[in-house]
Amino acid sequence: xxxxxxxxxxxxxxxxxxxxxxxxxxxxxxxxxxxxxxxxxxxxxxxxxxxxxxxxxxxxxxxxxxxxxxxxxxxxxxxxxxxxxxxxxxxxxxxxxxxxxxxxxxxxxxxxxxxxxxxxxxxxxxxxxxxxxxxxxxxxxxxxxxxxxxxxxxxxxxxxxxxxxxxxxxxxxxxxxxxxxxxxxxxxxxxxxxxxxxxxxxxxxxxxxxxxxxxxxxxxxxxxxxxxxxxxxxxxxxxxxxxxxxxxxxxxxxxxxxxxxxxxxxxxxxxxxxxxxxxxxxxxxxxxxxxxxxxxxxxxxxxxxxxxxxxxxxxxxxxxxxxxxxxxxxxxxxxxxxxxxxxxxxxx
Amino acid sequence: xxxxxxxxxxxxxxxxxxxxxxxxxxxxxxxxxxxxxxxxxxxxxxxxxxxxxxxxxxxxxxxxxxxxxxxxxxxxxxxxxxxxxxxxxxxxxxxxxxxxxxxxxxxxxxxxxxxxxxxxxxxxxxxxxxxxxxxxxxxxxxxxxxxxxxxxxxxxxxxxxxxxxxxxxxxxxxxxxxxxxxxxxxxxxxxxxxxxxxxxxxxxxxxxxxxxxxxxxxxxxxxxxxxxxxxxxxxxxxxxxxxxxxxxxxxxxxxxxxxxxxxxxxxxxxxxx
Numbered sequence: 001x002x003x004x005x006x007x008x009x010x011x012x013x014x015x016x017x018x019x020x021x022x023x024x025x026x027x028x029x030x031x032x033x034x035x036x037x038x039x040x041x042x043x044x045x046x047x048x049x050x051x052x053x054x055x056x057x058x059x060x061x062x063x064x065x066x067x068x069x070x071x072x073x074x075x076x077x078x079x080x081x082x083x084x085x086x087x088x089x090x091x092x093x094x095x096x097x098x099x100x101x102x103x104x105x106x107x108x109x110x111x112x113x114x115x116x117x118x119x120x121x122x123x124x125x126x127x128x129x130x131x132x133x134x135x136x137x138x139x140x141x142x143x144x145x146x147x148x149x150x151x152x153x154x155x156x157x158x159x160x161x162x163x164x165x166x167x168x169x170x171x172x173x174x175x176x177x178x179x180x181x182x183x184x185x186x187x188x189x190x191x192x193x194x195x196x197x198x199x200x201x202x203x204x205x206x207x208x209x210x211x212x213x214x215x216x217x218x219x220x221x222x223x224x225x226x227x228x229x230x231x232x233x234x235x236x237x238x239x240x241x242x243x244x245x246x247x248x249x250x251x252x253x254x255x256x257x258x259x260x261x262x263x264x265x266x267x268x269x270x271x272x273x274x275x276x277x278x279x280x281x282x283x284x285x286x287x288x289x290x291x292x293x294x295x296x297x298x299x300x301x302x303x304x305x306x307x308x309x310x311x312x313x314x315x316x317x318x319x320x321x322x323x324x325x326x327x328x329x330x331x332x333x334x335x336x337x338x339x340x341x342x343x344x345x346x347x348x
Numbered sequence: 349x350x351x352x353x354x355x356x357x358x359x360x361x362x363x364x365x366x367x368x369x370x371x372x373x374x375x376x377x378x379x380x381x382x383x384x385x386x387x388x389x390x391x392x393x394x395x396x397x398x399x400x401x402x403x404x405x406x407x408x409x410x411x412x413x414x415x416x417x418x419x420x421x422x423x424x425x426x427x428x429x430x431x432x433x434x435x436x437x438x439x440x441x442x443x444x445x446x447x448x449x450x451x452x453x454x455x456x457x458x459x460x461x462x463x464x465x466x467x468x469x470x471x472x473x474x475x476x477x478x479x480x481x482x483x484x485x486x487x488x489x490x491x492x493x494x495x496x497x498x499x500x501x502x503x504x505x506x507x508x509x510x511x512x513x514x515x516x517x518x519x520x521x522x523x524x525x526x527x528x529x530x531x532x533x534x535x536x537x538x539x540x541x542x543x544x545x546x547x548x549x550x551x552x553x554x555x556x557x558x559x560x561x562x563x564x565x566x567x568x569x570x571x572x573x574x575x576x577x578x579x580x581x582x583x584x585x586x587x588x589x590x591x592x593x594x595x596x597x598x599x600x601x602x603x604x605x606x607x608x609x610x611x612x613x614x615x616x617x618x619x620x621x
Contacts, residue, residue: 053523054522055519055522074522074527075519075522075523076522076523076524076525076526076527080523081523081524082519082520082523084516084519084520085516086514086516088514088516088517088519088520089517089520090517090520090521090535091517091539092538092539092541101521101524101534102524102525105524105525105526105530105534106525149520149524150523150524153524153525
């Protein structure tokens with residue numbers, strides 16, 4: 001995999017007013033991948049993106065692009081383009097001129113500019129909008145102009161800084177799919193910043209979970225969801241139940257007063273661990289058949305499923321089930337070996 | 349929101365003011381410009397103005413020079429101000445306006461003593477063995493006076509226009525291939541068009557009609573229209589009719605010039621809208 005690296009960050013440190021925003025961050029990004037930086041606000045994900053774009057010069061560390069150190073290269077000389085959070089369209093130019101901006105700077109012949117811009121507008125679904133003013137467009141249309149404008153230079157890497165944040169849910173879902181399609185068709189690298197875990201899981205080949213200026217975990221969406229490496233990742237990516245447990249031996253863990261078969265091994269005998277169980281992975285059974293028994297606190301209807309909060313020895317479990325139990329009722333819970341994920345405490 | 353009927357009444361005090369103190373005096377000026385001392389209609393006053401064309405030309409040129417210098421000085425200041433944090437912006441804006449709180453005459457007098465042949469600046473040069481330079485009573489001193497007095501009127505509208513330019517727009521331009529010079533030409537200047545137009549008007553109009561600055565810093569050799577008009581009303585060559593005709597011509601020239609600026613302003617605004 002190493003030969004097709006496109007962007008490499010090595011020990012990047014960025015400080016604002018003496019506060020470390022990125023703390024020795026290192027990251028390799030492969031060519032033609034859809035990579036998402038995911039994390040809560042203030043975690044450093046946008047800062048990382050801006051370091052790659054060249055808007056921020058790190059205090060220390062190296063940025064490699066295609067094997068070359070580009071730390072001293074100004075943004076306008078980098079083969080990356082950015083789609084900004086608030087679109088940042090040029091208000092004094094119409095749709096055509098916004099998209100043509102980079103080509104005009106290169107002083108390309110008029111004919112070539114025209115054909116390239118029209119083709120790009122067609123790709124993003126804005127054919128026929130050339131003469132419109134950008135302020136006459138809806139949020140979704142402005143976003144498409146911003147994407148077309150940043151793709152016109154045929155960048156090797158497209159950086160997207162929470163580009164769908166201002167759109168309503170339905171439009172956002174539609175644009176997510178379109179961006180994914182666009183990335184596949186153009187066959188270039190997309191680096192996408194979001195705080196929306198669902199968005200990250202939907203679109204990405206690789207998800208980089210960040211917190212406190214550090215990378216918490218890198219992996220495919222499935223890896224991140226099913227095998228979070230620490231409680232932060234487990235909590236940030238979807239709901240989860242994190243319970244203290246003891247690893248009795250390989251493939252056997254004890255928590256909540258019962259023993260469970262699991263698929264994890266390599267821990268010390270009787271090592272204290274944390275157990276992650278996703279809400280949808282708990283099976284509700286009659287109390288006498290359950291490995292664990294708890295009392296239902298409340299039940300919330302969520303559309304596809306019910307969300308139940310079940311109290312068990314002081315810990316409140318979140319359980320997603322298609323069948324509702326009644327509040328106050330005793331229920332039994334069973335958990336299959338595949339659904340149990342063990343995190344060692346050293347990774348906390 | 350005021351209802352339209354109420355809001356129409358709210359403007360009434362100003363309309364009365366405007367009628368009494370602007371429209372009526374204007375009519376009087378036009379009346380004097382078109383009559384002679386006996387009150388009979390004549391175009392002689394206007395015809396005589398051709399003799400003073402060199403004064404008109406000097407006024408327009410010096411005012412234009414001052415306006416251009418103000419624009420060049422104020423543009424980077426306005427941009428820098430607009431990028432500061434809000435609390436620093438307030439302090440810096442106050443510093444920009446601080447000289448305006450001091451009396452106009454006093455400020456201009458101060459420049460007289462600074463620029464004199466044995467004034468502070470020449471004495472300072474003397475310490476290094478250069479000079480003295482002849483600075484007072486030159487056209488340059490008049491332009492300096494105009495720039496000094498009217499610079500804030502250029503900075504403020506530019507600053508206001510530039511606060512509306514989001515950082516991300518500048519970054520987007522950089523991202524798409526603009527170096528600093530191209531950002532200025534393709535982004536900052538077009539987007540601050542309305543501010544530029546307002547600033548030009550607010551510096552050029554008072555500059556072209558000033559008489560204090562030219563009298564104090566220009567000596568007798570740099571007579572401007574303002575001085576000429578003043579002479580007709582308060583000076584030895586007392587002639588209300590000629591003075592009114594000069595004012596009228598100056599007003600027309602300024603109106604014509606300003607209509608150029610405002611058409612530029614509007615076409616830029618169209619882009620912004």
